Amino acid sequence: MSSLNFFAGVDLGGTKVNVTLLGEDGTFRITEMLESPSLVEQGPAVTLKQMELALRQAVDASGIGMSSIKAIGLDTPGPASAEGVISAQGSTNFGNPGWARFPIRDAFQQATGLPTVYANDGNAAALHCHRVKFGRDAKFSSLTAAVGTGLGGGIVVNGQLVAGATGFAAEAGHVVLPTRSLLEPDQPMPKCNCGREGDAEAWASLTGIRNNLLPYYLQKYPDHPLWHVDDVDGARAKRVRSYGEKGDAMARLIFKKQAIALALLFDIAMQLLDLDAFFVGGGIMQTKPEFREWFLSVLREHLPLRDEQKGVSVDIAPDGDMAGARGAARLALESWHAG
Numbered sequence: 001m002s003s004l005n006f007f008a009g010v011d012l013g014g015t016k017v018n019v020t021l022l023g024e025d026g027t028f029r030i031t032e033m034l035e036s037p038s039l040v041e042q043g044p045a046v047t048l049k050q051m052e053l054a055l056r057q058a059v060d061a062s063g064i065g066m067s068s069i070k071a072i073g074l075d076t077p078g079p080a081s082a083e084g085v086i087s088a089q090g091s092t093n094f095g096n097p098g099w100a101r102f103p104i105r106d107a108f109q110q111a112t113g114l115p116t117v118y119a120n121d122g123n124a125a126a127l128h129c130h131r132v133k134f135g136r137d138a139k140f141s142s143l144t145a146a147v148g149t150g151l152g153g154g155i156v157v158n159g160q161l162v163a164g165a166t167g168f169a170a171e172a173g174h175v176v177l178p179t180r181s182l183l184e185p186d187q188p189m190p191k192c193n194c195g196r197e198g199d200a201e202a203w204a205s206l207t208g209i210r211n212n213l214l215p216y217y218l219q220k221y222p223d224h225p226l227w228h229v230d231d232v233d234g235a236r237a238k239r240v241r242s243y244g245e246k247g248d249a250m251a252r253l254i255f256k257k258q259a260i261a262l263a264l265l266f267d268i269a270m271q272l273l274d275l276d277a278f279f280v281g282g283g284i285m286q287t288k289p290e291f292r293e294w295f296l297s298v299l300r301e302h303l304p305l306r307d308e309q310k311g312v313s314v315d316i317a318p319d320g321d322m323a324g325a326r327g328a329a330r331l332a333l334e335s336w337h338a339g
């Protein structure tokens with residue numbers, strides 16, 4: 001048994017629960033992904049059991065003993081309030097009716113008997129990315145964008161995570177972008193599930209590829225092998241990334257548009273916040289090095305910076321799928337320190 005205090009990060013996703021443990025000394029005890037099924041489609045009661053089980057397994061695997069855990073950081077996909085109440089509307093991941101207005105932070109705190117803090121997954125990942133690069137130094141500010149099924153985000157200003165008045169700050173995916181360098185003359189305006197047209201997620205997400213970019217660009221490539229793929233459950237859209245890695249012209253064009261969309265989003269953030277760094281995470285960065293370096297170079301090329309801002313970095317988000325859980329654990333540690 002260790003005498004060190006520990007903090008758990010529990011990252012609840014649409015399909016998996018991922019748990020990590022952070023020591024008070026700032027080192028992570030779990031270096032590999034430790035994940036189990038989240039079963040969110042079966043509703044809150046089943047999922048809470050899964051989360052408890054995942055936490056217990058992580059604690060057992062690390063050999064530290066449950067009594068060493070002082071607090072929990074919990075993160076989930078949005079939309080949810082700052083207090084961890086799942087929104088009744090517009091949730092892609094929490095479709096089971098039992099989740100509407102479900103106070104998941106309170107419920108998990110009661111189930112475990114441990115103080116539990118909450119962040120949405122974009123904010124948790126952003127906190128982790130920022131701390132890896134800048135530590136706790138209050139000088140620095142950054143934005144993290146996670147391009148996956150949707151486009152999640154998080155903003156850290158002067159070392160502090162920005163939650164906003166109701167917890168909905170940094171919804172980077174739903175910022176509407178200018179279209180001049182994105183939209184082809186005959187292209188319909190991309191639509192987002194949130195109801196907006198031409199927002200960042202409508203361009204830069206797997207859902208954006210499926211609903212907007214692929215239907216348009218595939219028509220321009222009548223000989224493309226994707227025409228022979230049966231398009232069940234977005235099967236064609238899911239394959240665009242592997243074509244992109246192989247250098248396929250249509251796929252690269254789609255990802256070029258996504259990189260430009262992120263550059264436009266980052267430009268808006270630069271004008272508002274004058275940031276030090278950007279991080280790009282999500283599935284789009286879990287690709288071959290050549291592809292992700294190409295993607296980031298297109299993004300950097302389209303990001304206009306003032307001479308004074310040339311030191312701004314655009315990096316891959318560290319630790320891939322573990323960023324959410326690690327950021328949640330950091331949040332628990334930092335909240336505990338703050339009392």
Ligand SMILES: [Zn+2]
Pocket residue numbers: 173174192193194195196199201202
């Ligand atoms: Zn949207």
